[in-house]
Amino acid sequence: MATLNYSLVDVFTSTAFGGNQLAVFHDESPLPSATMQKIARELNLSETVFIQPPADSNNQKSLRIFTPKVELPMAGHPTIGAAYVLAAANKIPLAAGKNDWMFEEPVGEIPVSVYEKNGQIEKVEMTQPLPAFGSIYEKPGLVADLLSLSVRDFDKNLPLQSVSSGVPFLYVPVRSLSAMKQIKFRIDIWEKHFSNNSSTQNIFVFTTETVQKSSTVHSRMFAPAMGIPEDPATGAASGPLGAYLVENGVVAPSKNQFYHIRSEQGFEMDRPSFIEITVGKTKGAISSIKIGGNAVNIGTGQLQLPDAF
Secondary structure (H helix, E strand, O other), X not given: OEEEEEEEEEEOOOOOOOOXXXXXXXXXXXXXXXXXXXXXXXXXXXXXXXXXXOOOOOOOXXXXXXXXXXXXXXXXXXXXXXXXXXXXXXXXXXXXXXXXXXXXXXXXXXXXXXXXXXXXXXEEEEEOOOOEEEEEOOOHHHHHHHHOOOHHHEOOOOOOEEEEOOOEEEEEEEOOHHHHHHOOOOHHHHHHHOOOOOOOOOEEEEEOOOOOOOOOEEEEEEEHHHOEEEEOOOHHHHHHHHHHHHHOOOOOOOOOOEEEEEEEEOHHHOOOEEEEEEEEEEOOEEEEEEEEEOEEEEXXXXXXXXXXX
């Protein structure tokens, strides 16, 4: 019987019991994919990450990321959380200031930066693949029924559109915080009309009305296909969200042509989360997407793996 060690962290928060929970298996044990999937299902967190040796010795680590149902090609809070665990445990040495690492994920190489000051991790930031914009969804009434809202609750100045930086999300602009709180996700409508199309399986809803003045948008994300009824912080969706907001003129650039966005999420789940998004533009085209935040150690654990696995 093998013993697997893991750390439990809350990601995209500086406060315990906020943010998004994550289990990080850091022993670099060579496990079959099916076993990793069963472990993720057993823990039943939105994601579980397994740190592995990199294929390229110039890179720091390789990550395998699983929801309770599927392996993901890339994800935000597991990448940020894994980097935080490695840094906090000194498994990768840190220098003062900015530390640049490279992680391998199924989608490709993911640059990660860890910022250290006075012995503390201030922030972890990842660069995401440039977004691909999908088609505009032309059935607002069906989306309204999915969320138990009215089409009058949608912001008619913004499109219902799929955007992806590795994992597609359907972005739904809502006019008010009040409407966001009233959402009741209809799994029956999702199964009939949204579940069979990868562009519409994951539903990301947002409004520019926010709880905190320092936030840009207030967000919610629903992903039944991943085994996630609702997610308290979705890094993989936040980079494309930033690109969507920039392309639709929702946010203004700073003087250096970088757009700085703060997404608050998880409030309806009593797990407040904050994701910092930076979008760069060059010659009128999006040229970079970064998301960042912090994490909090919650505890450690061991999983006893039977020999049969």
